[in-house]
Amino acid sequence: MLPDHPSVGTPPLRLVVMGVAGCGKSTLAQALGTALRLPVIEGDDFHPPRNRELMRRGIALTDADRAGWLAALGAELARHAGGAVLSCSALKRAYRDRLREAAPGLRFAYLALDEATALARVRSRAGNHYFNPGLVRSQFETLAAPDGEPGVLSLDALQPVEALCDTALGWLTRTPPSHSNDGDKP
Secondary structure: OOOOOOOOOOOOEEEEEEEOOOHHHOOOOOOHHHOOOOEEHHHHHHHHHHHHHHHHOOOOOOOHHHHHHHHHHHHHHHOOOOOOOOOOOOOOHHHHHHHHHHOOOOOOEEEEEHHHHHHHHHHOEEOOEOOOOHHHHHHHHOOOOOOOOOOOOEEEEEEEEEEEHHHHHHHHHHHHHOOOOOOOOO
């Protein structure tokens, strides 16, 4: 893991690990949170019961369904004044912009993954998560990849978590928030 890098945490580092279901958001967010000594916010924990039930039943969430969830996540990011790592699908630019409004300087690590692998991963966790595998297709239909957006690092979700973590940590160290205005690739 990364040794102490004070420049990474000043100003407070807020990072969203994003992508479709099954890309490994939660796993990478936990690894980065540990390496950076920052709290991890699990986006799934903030879905209201109605959203969870819709997803359990295989009904895709609408923008209206996600509005309260995104507001709660934005408030949670803002509440963590010392920084945090959030796992959140953030599938559309409008969703990412709402989070950026709540946490200026917010950066994103986008885990890109193909649909077949995402479906296989989601199926493998059936029974351990409320997300219905039948919704994977809708995730790809909704996804507007963040290529070229400010403060975004695109990563290949098929890489081992250790390699993903090292790449993201290196990017965070090299790219202060004020200079992260163009999309980046490792």
